[in-house]
Amino acid sequence: METTGMTQARRTEARLGGHILADALVAQGVSHAFCVPGESYLDLLDGLYAQRNRIQLVTCRFEAGAVHMAEAYGKLTGKPGVAIVTRGPGACHAAIGVHVAFQDSTPLVLLIGQIPFEETDRESFQEVDYRKMFAPLAKWVTQIDDAARIPELMAHAFDVATSGRPGPVVVAISEEMQKEMVAVPDIGPAMVAPPHPAPAAMERMMAMLAEAKRPLAVLGGGACWSAEGRADIRDFLQANDIPVAVSFRRQGLFDNTSPHYVGDLGVGADATLVAKVRECDLFLAIGTRIGETVSQGYTLFDMAGGTPIIHAYPDQSEIGRVYRPALGITADMNAFAAAAKATRPIANPAWAGWRAELRAAREAQARPGSYDGPLNLAIALQELEKALPPDTIFTTDAGNFATWPTRFMHLTEGQDFLGPTNGAMGYSVPAAIGAKIVHPERTVISFVGDGGFLMTGQEIATAFHHAVNPIILVFNNQMYGTIRMHQERHYPGRVSATTLTNPDFAKFIDSFGGHGEIVETTEELVPAVQRAIASGKPAVVEVRTNPEQVTNRSTIAQLREQARKAAAKVPVAQPARVPAPRRVGPRTR
Template identity: 90%
Template sequence: MTQARRTEARLGGHILADALVAQGVSHAFCVPGESYLDLLDGLYAQRNRIQLVTCRFEAGAVHMAEAYGKLTGKAGVAIVTRGPGACHAAIGVHVAFQDSTPLVLIIGQIPFEETDRESFQEVDYRKMFAPLAKWVTQIDDAARIPELIAHAFDVATSGRPGPVVVAISEEMQKHMASVPDIGPAAVLPPHPAPDAMDRLMGLLAKSQKPLAVLGGGACWTEQGRADIRDFLVANDIPVAVSFRRQGLFDGTSPNFVGDLGVGADATLVAKARESDLFLAIGTRMGEPISQGYTLFDMAGGTPIVQVYPDQAEIGRVYRPALGITSDMNAFAAAAKATKPIANPAWAGWRAELRAAREAQARPAQYEGPLNLAVALQELEAVLPADTIFTTDAGNFATWPNRFMHISEKQDFLGPTNGAMGYGVPAAIGAKITFPGRTVICFVGDGGFMMTGQEIATAFHHSVNPIILVFNNQMYGTIRMHQERTYPGRVSATALTNPDFSKFIESFGGHGEIVETTEQLVPAVQRAIASGKPALVEVRTNPEQVTNRSTIAQLREQARKAAEGAAEKEPAAKAGPAPAPRRVGPRTR
């Protein structure tokens, strides 16, 4: 549709608000600041078209916008003030960058006449955000607002999606200009090359042990996910997902074999090394999925087919046998249209990998009154089929990853950069984006205390996410690494926490405490039925620091490793065991 030209003069702040409307923005997440008062006034004029969500902390605002981007495939929009506000927002920009999520961050800036005087809260955002964003710009001329905002959205959503940062100088917003609005460009997505699918199927036909891994987040549509599922199931290919991408494939499917990321099942990692054709669909083949770049040799000894929308990412680390530059949904449609391999040779291989997945998802016998594995599986059985899950970073997150089965209509949002403090604001952003869907947040006690105050935003905007706080009174991931490397020498990882249920009740919300297996499901059901923002504090056993090891077991493993090292080098001075490669979940 042709954008109607506007001829009247407008304030820069109003031109900017109108430019966001022209790009189809429906939500903007902000912490207000005096550096963009005129934009706020412009957004007031557009209050019936853009929902302005008032947040309590800039990082929380950007996490909410990032969750919006993951769920919709559109660029999430966050607006913060200069200096400290922009610095607080940086962590959310890094999440969007490493998660390949489309995002536009708008930062109020000092008056441009004061540049390079170290004015109040002055920061050069081109330098600050250069390593964290796809593009950084500053608007000092009100007449260029539509042009630069349109380009910002184009960059954020094209190729490998990611964050764009736009600084807007304070006095520019007060300038008058007569300039037309600019809408989105009608750009067709890249499709696979004409012979790409024939070459892919040729490689597949020669395979004995193929393995597909799905990655990417916001780039997938519902139809694209359905199409790639149909292709993979029709060819009976075992399917894993990359780090924190459980929402990309039905975890209940016989073809699903687990998540290949940080803390992956050792059997799946071993089987991935056995594979003779690795289909990397939508993933960058980064450090988590490659197990620290150790999964394959980089010269291409294992044939890899990498499908990605940005050609610069294909072969960045591992040289592929075939690289396909394509929009993921276009590739999925093309793949679905291929003729399936007749009588594939890998039926037993797929069944073997699925059996391993089922074995690792079978709850173990854990000490204490709460078996979290059993409780989570009981919970998944009663949640709606379209539930949205968000997760923070930490050891607690490996429990739902390992034991839950995210089904086809559900979404799972998590920070692949390991940012603590993501889960709560992401849950609020998800609930604001889709208020009719149940939203469950998994967060540790450490991560909750970083951004838990954002629950106030849920009350302010009348949405009711359910927050599950896993409380073991420690920074569990760091304690795990500490015990492996310096067993018994506990430093800086113990925490003192409030009564989390009373915390939510102080806002007028619904609070519960869970200490046994059978208490979790009824507590969550009461939380949902309350219709209020709710928090369920799950008090876990501090000794069970991971779902595979206790602290005592980690110390024993470290002791044996140290003894083994001493036997090999008897003359060496005794000391702590050398640090092993990190294999647990990452936190910031």
């Protein structure tokens, strides 16, 4: 009743545009906003001050960090994360986070302060045309120049961010528009029933499944899944004894300890699993785009549909975009999961041996091997997973180090795994801080390389400022490891631009007053992380890894030897014979 009364009062009282913007965020149910302040949206900041009891404004140190935090919020809650940055350089810094949200299908609304609109097209100070800049990176880009349209355009921004395939929306807010005084009503979220799968489609799916001998399901998507939806799709897949993989960096969607979990189809996927996908006779893509990583570089299927594909996805435009499915199902993924769970399971499915074979391959590849040096990271990570709470949130950066937890760790139900599917470095630390702000009661572990940490590691100051304590594991091998791997494969021994000089990361966090440790052996990792958690402070645990072990499957020496053997098999190209010119007359000088 109180909210209704306030809304009625606002319909008759004029407000500043900046305050209407803040009130529009409240009307859309926003609880957190992540920002780097700028003079282009001072009036919005003042409006947020007025709403400080409803919206927690998180002050960040870099715009990319702010958007990564908002993106992590979107992944964890399913609601649009909100980031606010200033014009020009601020917007450019924020662009990488928008790209993450786009390729990860995460709902996000980015507000950008803009120049006064009467100065447009004069190359005014920090002027950028955001419609052009963000057109390929966002679902929708708009600019608000009339304060009376704020509620309308903001409501639509949130609708677009969450509808169909979720994603980012960019809203530029011109400076003088925020100073306008107008009387306009607030607009709340639209109550829209999610699209449900057609009953005939579900019947067809089960008929196709009954005819299969080697089915395989792949789960994808992030923010589109609720806890109930994940439980429903789990129950459906297990009731039908279907082997389940996850798409790139989606380990949190399915219990990795389940006998039905068979691994991930992403960067560094197990070669055995990839080979088995080629053998499957029914591929169920559930909530995932069948993009470059899932299809292993568009090599697993033929585009005409030689392998029957059932593709369930919330946006019809993605179904058949590359691969023609035998059956496409457009539906909200949680509604699809509920409908799938309600179907009658296949009686005596014919693929129990197939599922067991795939599971055995997963268990084999997750078995730690022997690695030179005092630190066996595979063993250390498996010991760590046993020591962490069952509701731990993991965030990961991009890089070769990230393949170690993906391959060797086993996430369980109740745990979340956040990672950028577009391969953005600098994601993990701010995402961990954002996750800890959203869920301060849960343990948050960040996996990041030494290269990625020094891109956004300064955001640890945000953790101190807002009194949250993520645990950052910095895997330090003193190089850009992924690029070095490719370098050694294609130009062995010719090391260029990939070696790094690093600080003492433990002393770095100590300078803030946090908890820092250095790990150099297998046995040291778990006690170090436990001490970090017990400290109650933001913490950095520097894990010094063997630079020679550039991947979890190959050393630099092995990559060089492979490159040498590959080069020896390629015949040296001979120059083409050029026939001598014909003489058509006497020789002259």
